[in-house]
Amino acid sequence: xxxxxxxxxxxxxxxxxxxxxxxxxxxxxxxxxxxxxxxxxxxxxxxxxxxxxxxxxxxxxxxxxxxxxxxxxxxxxxxxxxxxxxxxxxxxxxxxxxxxxxxxxxxxxxxxxxxxxxxxxxxxxxxxxxxxxxxxxxxxxxxxxxxxxxxxxxxxxxxxxxxxxxxxxxxxxxxxxxxxxxxxxxxxxxxxxxxxxxxxxxxxxxxxxxxxxxxxxxxxxxxxxxxxxxxxxxxxxxxxxxxxxxxxxxxxxxxxxxxxxxxxxxxxxxxxxxxxxxxxxxxxxxxxxxxxxxxxxxxxxxxxxxxxxxxxxxxxxxxxxxxxxxxxxxxxxxxxxxxxxxxxxxxxx
Amino acid sequence: xxxxxxxxxxxxxxxxxxxxxxxxxxxxxxxxxxxxxxxxxxxxxxxxxxxxxxxxxxxxxxxxxxxxxxxxxxxxxxxxxxxxxxxxxxxxxxxxxxxxxxxxxxxxxxxxxxxxxxxxxxxxxxxxxxxxxxxxxxxxxxxxxxxxxxxxxxxxxxxxxxxxxxxxxxxxxxxxxxxxxxxxxxxxxxxxxxxxxxxxxxxxxxxxxxxxxxxxxxxxxxxxxxxxxxxxxxxxxxxxxxxxxxxxxxxxxxxxxxxxxxxxxxxxxxxxxxxxxxxxxxxxxxxxxxxxxxxxxxxxxxxxxxxxxxx
Numbered sequence: 001x002x003x004x005x006x007x008x009x010x011x012x013x014x015x016x017x018x019x020x021x022x023x024x025x026x027x028x029x030x031x032x033x034x035x036x037x038x039x040x041x042x043x044x045x046x047x048x049x050x051x052x053x054x055x056x057x058x059x060x061x062x063x064x065x066x067x068x069x070x071x072x073x074x075x076x077x078x079x080x081x082x083x084x085x086x087x088x089x090x091x092x093x094x095x096x097x098x099x100x101x102x103x104x105x106x107x108x109x110x111x112x113x114x115x116x117x118x119x120x121x122x123x124x125x126x127x128x129x130x131x132x133x134x135x136x137x138x139x140x141x142x143x144x145x146x147x148x149x150x151x152x153x154x155x156x157x158x159x160x161x162x163x164x165x166x167x168x169x170x171x172x173x174x175x176x177x178x179x180x181x182x183x184x185x186x187x188x189x190x191x192x193x194x195x196x197x198x199x200x201x202x203x204x205x206x207x208x209x210x211x212x213x214x215x216x217x218x219x220x221x222x223x224x225x226x227x228x229x230x231x232x233x234x235x236x237x238x239x240x241x242x243x244x245x246x247x248x249x250x251x252x253x254x255x256x257x258x259x260x261x262x263x264x265x266x267x268x269x270x271x272x273x274x275x276x277x278x279x280x281x282x283x284x285x286x287x288x289x290x291x292x293x294x295x296x297x298x299x300x301x302x303x304x305x306x307x308x309x310x311x312x313x314x315x316x317x318x319x320x321x322x323x324x325x326x327x328x329x330x331x332x333x334x335x336x337x338x339x340x341x342x343x344x345x346x347x348x349x
Numbered sequence: 350x351x352x353x354x355x356x357x358x359x360x361x362x363x364x365x366x367x368x369x370x371x372x373x374x375x376x377x378x379x380x381x382x383x384x385x386x387x388x389x390x391x392x393x394x395x396x397x398x399x400x401x402x403x404x405x406x407x408x409x410x411x412x413x414x415x416x417x418x419x420x421x422x423x424x425x426x427x428x429x430x431x432x433x434x435x436x437x438x439x440x441x442x443x444x445x446x447x448x449x450x451x452x453x454x455x456x457x458x459x460x461x462x463x464x465x466x467x468x469x470x471x472x473x474x475x476x477x478x479x480x481x482x483x484x485x486x487x488x489x490x491x492x493x494x495x496x497x498x499x500x501x502x503x504x505x506x507x508x509x510x511x512x513x514x515x516x517x518x519x520x521x522x523x524x525x526x527x528x529x530x531x532x533x534x535x536x537x538x539x540x541x542x543x544x545x546x547x548x549x550x551x552x553x554x555x556x557x558x559x560x561x562x563x564x565x566x567x568x569x570x571x572x573x574x575x576x577x578x579x580x581x582x583x584x585x586x587x588x589x590x591x592x593x594x595x596x597x598x599x600x601x602x603x604x605x606x607x608x609x610x611x612x613x614x615x616x617x618x619x620x621x622x623x624x625x626x627x628x629x630x631x632x633x634x635x636x637x638x639x640x641x642x643x644x645x646x647x648x649x650x651x652x653x654x655x656x657x658x659x660x
Contacts, residue, residue, distance in 0.1 A: 031459055083443055131637075139641045142649070144390075144443065145587045146640065152577045153633045160626040278454075281447060288444060321462045323572060327455030330394075333448035337440040 013343055017289060020335025021307070024328040028311055031327075037318025049313035050306050058195035062266045063305035065203045066091075068298050069258035070283035072210055073251030075292040079220070080247040081227035086132065086147030087255040088280025089154030090125035094259025095270055096158050097124030099166040099178050102185065114185060118260045125256020126249050128154065133248040137241045143248070155275050162270060177271035187265035199261040204298065206254075211294040223247060255280075278326060282308070285333050304329075357612050362492045364608035365601060367565055370503035371558050372600035375582040377510045378554025380591050384514060385547035386527035386652040390446025391431050392555045393579030394453020399424045399559030401457040404570055405464050408471040413564070417476070420560035421553055427453060428552020432545050439656035454573060461570050470571075475564015499561050504597070506554075511593040523547050527650035530657040540657045555579070581636070588639045590647050599636070607632040 025046065032042045050056045070087045077084045084090075101120035105113055132146035168179040187197045214220055225233045226243045233240050267274060286304055290296030308329075312322040375392060382389050389395075399420035407416035427449060434445040465471065479501070480486070480494035514520040522543050525533035530540045558579070567574055585603065589595035610628040 035463060085447075135641055140647070141640045142587060142647075145584045146637065148577070148580045149584050149633055149637050152581070153630050153637070155577075156626050156630040156633070160624075160630075163626060164624070278451075281451060284444075284447060321458055321572075323455045323458040325455065326451045327459065330448040330451030330453075330455065333451065334434060334440075334445060337434065337445055337448070338438060341438050341440060 009343065013291075013339065016339025016342060017336055020339055021303075021332050023335045024330075024332035025307075025311070027331045028314065028324055028328040031324050032314055032318040032320055035318050035320045037314075037320065041317050042314045045317040046310040046314040050309040053313065055195070056309060058266075059309050060302075060305045061196050061200050062262065063308065064302050065199045065261050065265070066258050066279055067283055067286045067301035067304055068203050068207060069261065070255045070279065071286035071290065071297040071301050072207060072294055073254035074283050075287035075290060075294065075297050076210070076214065076223070076254075077247045077251040078287055078292050079214075079223040079227055080243050082136070082244060082248060082251075083144045084129065084147055084248070084251045084255075085144055085284070086129065086150050086154075086280065087251070087283050088278065089147070089151040090128045090252045090255035091259045091262070091279060092154045092158045092275060093124040093128045094121035094256030095263050095274060096161050096166065096259075097121045097256065098181075098260050098263050099270060100124075100161070102181070103166060110184060117185065117264065118257070121260030121263075122253040122257040125259065126253040128256070129248055129252025133245055133252075136248075137244055151280070158270075158275060159272065162272065166270070168269075175272055178269050180269040181264060185264060186268060187261065197265045199265040203261070207294055207298050214294055255283075282329065285329060285336075288333070289336060357616070359488060359491060360612045361605060361608040363495065364611065365604040366492065366496055366500055368604045368607065369600045370500045371561050371566065371578070372582055372585060372603065373503040373507060373597060374499075374554045374561065375558040375579060376586050376589070376596040376600055377506050377593060378551035378558075379582055380586050380589075380593060380596060381510065381514070381523060381547050381554075382551030383586065383653055384527045384591055384650055385523045385544045386530065386650055386655065386657070387432075387435055387544055387548045387551075388442050388446065388583075388654055389428075389431060389435075389449075389548060389551055389555075390443055390580075390583070391427070391449025391453065392446075392551075392582060393575050393577070394450035394457075395424050395427045395431075395552055395555040396559035396562060396575055396579045397453045397457035398427050399556040400563045400574070401461045401464075401570060403560040403563040404461070404471050404473055407473050408464075413473075413476050416473075417557070417560045420563075421556045424552045424556025424559065425549065428549055428555065431552065432548040436541050436544050436548065436656070439658065442654050442656075458570075458572050470569030473563055475561070497564070499557065507593045507597045514593070519543075524650070526657070527652055530652050530655075534657075534659065540659070544657070581633070584636050584640070587647065588636065588643050590643065591650065599639075603632050603636055606635045 028046075029039065029042055033039055050060055070091065074084050074087055097120045098117050101117045102113070105116055108116060128150060129147075131150060132141075132143045135141035135146050136143045162178060163176040166178050167176050187199050190196050190198060190201070214223070222233070222238050222243055225236060225238055226240050230240050233243070263270065282304060286297050286300040289304075290298070290300035308325055311325045311328055315322045315324045375396070379389060379392060402423040403416045403420045406419040407413050410416065431445065431449045434440045434448075435442045476497035476499060478495045478497055480490070483490040483494035486494055512520075514524060522533065522538050525536075525538060526540045526543045533543075534540050559575075562575060562578075563570075566578075581603070585599040586596050589599045610631045614625040614628050
């Protein structure tokens with residue numbers, strides 16, 4: 001009977017999540033209609049534009065890679081009860097590091113430099129998250145507070161690097177931006193002409209490896225126990241600081257890596273437009289929707305990649321600012337939490 | 350060019366007193382809320398909603414006081430939604446707080462865009478200074494008389510909050526439901542009601558902060574205008590160990606560092622953002638450096654982030 005209950009539970013959770021997402025979409029539709037948009041155009045923009053618009057499919061996969069890579073890190077830390085609100089900052093540092101490595105290690109031959117740029121981005125994210133990790137493990141400082149602070153520092157730091165050390169001197173346009181990465185440092189498409197780069201199978205491979213390493217080994221139980229109660233974990237002989245350090249550092253490295261794939265696989269140059277995004281928060285939503293499962297986060301990321309592009313296109317169809325998508329995401333998040341509440345109440349009594 | 354040291358000092362003091370109230374109001378709100386066991390990470394979303402309400406209501410009525418009241422109303426609505434989710438529905442406070450932030454971030458700009466479709470920002474200068482002819486008085490004028498009444502109210506609020514939490518019975522109940530809700534419940538305290546009131550008080554203070562921001566920080570409205578300054582309050586009260594006077598000190602010292610680097614950057618005329626952005630990091634790094642020094646002794650309210658269910 002145990003499996004029956006689990007199956008039923010999975011079904012209700014899915015139903016609640018679908019309801020939550022529907023609620024967010026409905027709210028967005030209401031805003032669009034209120035602003036004078038046509039409901040038919042809005043719906044077709046939401047569901048069809050991501051695949052029919054030129055560049056839409058490329059965007060879906062770019063965001064999928066971003067959300068999935070960062071979301072896995074957030075989810076992993078969350079298993080151990082740690083909130084990485086700073087994925088956005090680690091992402092920025094990762095992007096900056098791509099150029100730092102490119103300019104400072106320029107003497108390396110091509111394949112070595114290429115790999116060094118990717119590893120450098122991951123290392124940047126890892127170093128950036130090591131601050132909250134050390135403060136948490138050594139001083140007991142709350143990681144939420146520190147990661148939030150470091151997001152602001154990261155934006156300022158990235159802006160400093162952009163307006164000085166990694167600034168492009170080639171053009172004198174108003175806003176500072178970096179040079180564009182030469183073609184041999186861009187991540188190529190799998191098949192030429194197809195808008196899917198090697199970053200996509202690469203990310204899926206990382207997802208599967210992490211799934212096998214985390215979900216299929218005792219580490220899952222270790223991390224979950226630390227997440228539930230430090231006391232229980234200690235009693236069970238689990239090294240709490242060790243689990244915290246591993247999950248946090250991997251989370252930072254993944255967010256930094258996301259910076260490398262975003263820059264080298266899509267954007268190619270850094271400008272202040274790349275700073276003012278909220279991908280770190282979307283990664284948190286993906287981790288929650290994917291129930292902190294390394295494969296579940298992948299499905300959630302693909303869905304949110306598609307949904308956010310559709311919703312932005314829907315907003316534009318009625319001249320509503322794309323910021324409405326943030327509100328939709330917030331409503332979806334509340335709806336998902338409400339679903340969790342209803343599920344727990346039904347099965348835990 | 351030589352710059353008189355006294356000019357710099359006056360500039361720093363004036364800026365510090367202008368900017369600090371934003372952090373003080375929000376800090377007192379978050380302290381009371383967190384002492385009751387509810388961390389509100391949606392604070393910046395609530396600020397954004399009250400900020401945009403301030404602009405619109407001031408534009409329609411022409412009265413900054415009515416605008417302030419309306420901002421409080423907006424804060425109460427969004428804050429009430431947060432309280433409902435975090436307390437009654439026992440949702441994860443961090444997740445629901447971030448959701449509230451996203452809703453505020455998105456909705457505030459959409460509302461602003463619908464109200465002002467041509468992109469023009471309304472001219473809002475905030476509440477009047479306490480002394481209209483402040484620039485006729487040397488030194489004291491620009492430092493003290495230029496500020497509006499809310500700057501002084503914020504200082505009084507610190508004293509009142511400290512008194513409330515340590516000397517009044519409702520204040521003791523607030524701390525009890527954050528420290529040991531079970532025991533408080535056994536003594537006949539309605540845990541979730543006290544938590545709701547504390548959270549609502551917090552939200553109202555974020556509303557004041559948002560309205561204050563509108564008149565004293567960035568002119569006009571733009572996307573993500575508060576840009577993380579609201580979240581900084583969480584770090585301030587963490588460093589302050591949830592103590593009102595220490596939070597006041599944190600807000601003032603943070604802004605002294607901010608104002609000093611700002612003054613230095615503008616006087617030395619770096620021009621291009623290059624070096625100045627490095628200085629912009631200083632106040633945050635300063636706050637970060639305080640955490641291992643003071644955070645070690647931090648005593649988090651025991652039932653912070655933990656929903657309470659009777660029975």
